[in-house]
Amino acid sequence: MEGRPGRAAVVVLVSGTGTLLQALLDAATDPAVPFRVAGVVTDRPDAGGLDRARATGVPTAVVAPKDFPDRAAWDDGVARAVRVFAPRLVVLAGFMRILGAAYLAEFGDRTVNTHPALLPSFPGAHGVRDALAHGVKVTGTSVILVDAGTDTGPIVAQRAVEVRDDDDEASLHERIKVVERELLVDVVSRMTAHGWQVTDRKVRLA
Ligand code: GRF
DSSP states (O other): OTTOTTSEEEEEEESSOOHHHHHHHHHHTSTTSSEEEEEEEESOTTOHHHHHHHHTTOOEEEOOGGGSSSHHHHHHHHHHHHHTTOOSEEEESSOOSOOOHHHHHHHGGGEEEEESSOTTSSOSTTHHHHHHHHTOSEEEEEEEEOOSSSSOSOEEEEEEEEOOTTOOHHHHHHHHHHHHHHHHHHHHHHHHHHOEEEETTEEEEO
8 A cells, every 4th residue: 555656645744743644644544545655754863753654664764953064954954855755745744843945945835734723823833822822712723835934824724623611732732633633634635636726825625
């Protein structure tokens, strides 16, 4: 199944535990799903996502900033690691770094990021905490196309999640991630099967 020709190659970038990556790996075990996870790239040698990839036999690459002389060289290293897998789509699934000019020039037209809030509200590294602190009653998850900003790219899809009175950051984030995993699999399936169009920031999935 993995590696079978004919399905769209997807590269997943992770920094953390990788439960969103796991959802993509699990979905791809169904041969009817239009994508396969061709490779996993991380900035952190200790990322849990690496074990998940290895357990499924998916090739991995570690591109740690400390192994590069500067940011531009690291950015170039990420592009090189991704290029190996010739992806139709790149998914940032809990990847906690901003990608720079070299990466965006090559893959910016086919990279999505998933964020645990309803953008444009609460961008940045603490979307769940910030939404909770603001006292919103509804938050959710957004899948966006990446651009040079922090969570500013065109919105591909969103789903809402209600905030409960007794929520803390962990409980709310976990409920968001349940929705986020399902949304991400759906979006990646649709984008790889049929493509997408962007007009004046409006993304249409074919
Ligand atoms: C997700 O909520 C994602 O939106 C955010 O980081 C989380 C990743 O979770 N950027 P996991 O590591 O896949 O469990």
